[in-house]
Amino acid sequence: MFNDFHGNSAVVHRLREMLARDRLPQAVILAGPEGSGRYTLALMLARALNCLSPPASDGLPDFCGQCSNCIRIAQSQDFAARFAEAVEARESMREADKRETRLFIQTHPDVLIIPPDPPQMMIKVDQVRRVIDTIYFKPGEARERVYIFTDSAFMKEAANSLLKLLEEPPGFATILLLTENPGELLPTIRSRSMIATLAALPPQAIEQDLGKYRPDWNPRQRALVARLSKGAVGRARNFDLPAYIHCRSQALTILNTALRGKDHSELFKVTETYRAGAEGREKIERLLGALYELLRDLTSLNSGAPELVRNTDIQSELSQLARSADFEWIAAAAERLNEVERGMRRNLMRSLSLDAFAAAMEQGSS
Numbered sequence: 499m500f501n502d503f504h505g506n507s508a509v510v511h512r513l514r515e516m517l518a519r520d521r522l523p524q525a526v527i528l529a530g531p532e533g534s535g536r537y538t539l540a541l542m543l544a545r546a547l548n549c550l551s552p553p554a555s556d557g558l559p560d561f562c563g564q565c566s567n568c569i570r571i572a573q574s575q576d577f578a579a580r581f582a583e584a585v586e587a588r589e590s591m592r593e594a595d596k597r598e599t600r601l602f603i604q605t606h607p608d609v610l611i612i613p614p615d616p617p618q619m620m621i622k623v624d625q626v627r628r629v630i631d632t633i634y635f636k637p638g639e640a641r642e643r644v645y646i647f648t649d650s651a652f653m654k655e656a657a658n659s660l661l662k663l664l665e666e667p668p669g670f671a672t673i674l675l676l677t678e679n680p681g682e683l684l685p686t687i688r689s690r691s692m693i694a695t696l697a698a699l700p701p702q703a704i705e706q707d708l709g710k711y712r713p714d715w716n717p718r719q720r721a722l723v724a725r726l727s728k729g730a731v732g733r734a735r736n737f738d739l740p741a742y743i744h745c746r747s748q749a750l751t752i753l754n755t756a757l758r759g760k761d762h763s764e765l766f767k768v769t770e771t772y773r774a775g776a777e778g779r780e781k782i783e784r785l786l787g788a789l790y791e792l793l794r795d796l797t798s799l800n801s802g803a804p805e806l807v808r809n810t811d812i813q814s815e816l817s818q819l820a821r822s823a824d825f826e827w828i829a830a831a832a833e834r835l836n837e838v839e840r841g842m843r844r845n846l847m848r849s850l851s852l853d854a855f856a857a858a859m860e861q862g863s864s
């Protein structure tokens with residue numbers, strides 16, 4: 499139900515009014531920062547367009563969440579999991595098939611989700627071709643074919659194909675384009691679409707929501723999670739706080755070691771646990787995420803904006819660290835982290851590149 503969508507009620511209301519009058523444009527750009535709920539809202543619209551027994555709420559169209567269309571569309575809700583499955587399925591193919599295969603997420607025959615295709619993480623022309631190949635056929639089980647592009651990074655040829663499609667889409671299809679920044683899309687694509695802009699929720703609004711949904715957390719923990727979830731209420735409610743705190747303490751060890759540049763024993767204890775293993779990749783991604791958060795906080799402190807600190811529960815510790823890390827050091831550290839990430843993508847030994855990170859930091863500080 500649309501009621502489950504948090505924040506941005508004016509935008510959601512306007513979209514539902516269009517649904518009520520059967521006036522939702524055939525191409526809609528859902529713009530907003532990460533975590534503002536673009537994808538959640540897109541799937542809600544897809545269900546509202548196709549629900550088999552649509553209820554009304556607040557006098558506007560809604561979706562039941564129970565019918566076969568609603569259920570199957572909702573199976574796409576966990577984007578990260580569906581995306582990982584699609585990538586894995588392709589990885590297990592024969593080399594020749596792998597090259598021919600483009601990524602899609604599809605849990606309902608008439609609703610196609612088009613994610614950016616790795617390793618470039620861009621929408622490719624063959625993905626748009628799949629849309630063109632199917633869009634002119636009447637939907638089988640739905641009333642409306644729905645296509646959701648989850649990213650606005652299009653390869654040039656792909657963008658041109660999409661543009662041609664937008665010139666004359668069939669009446670029974672809706673195309674949703676999700677983006678952080680509509681400026682990334684061709685102006686000619688923008689001009690053929692309606693833009694609906696979602697804002698991220700302020701931390702205070704999320705703290706309030708957590709007060710209701712996570713009574714198991716104390717106010718300090720809720721304040722921390724509200725900031726770390728960057729305006730995304732769903733992410734905040736399901737935040738794995740113990741895992742984050744664990745990673746963050748290791749990230750702090752790495753930063754401390756790098757800044758002091760003397761004793762390595764602590765660092766090796768940490769990197770030892772990140773040697774390639776079954777869940778090694780996920781662990782190291784969390785660690786890198788925590789490192790980025792800390793560097794970001796150090797930057798906020800150094801630029802005299804302590805109110806932007808996200809790790810509010812360890813602010814005094816961070817202030818101390820910030821005194822020994824200047825802008826240049828932080829910028830160099832962030833650049834090294836990028837290198838570590840790139841290295842991971844090339845499947846270098848994971849702990850090796852982390853050791854290299856700390857070593858490079860010491861050189862930078864000496």
Ligand SMILES: [Zn+2]
Pocket residue numbers: 548549550551552561562563564565566567568569
């Ligand atoms: Zn339904």
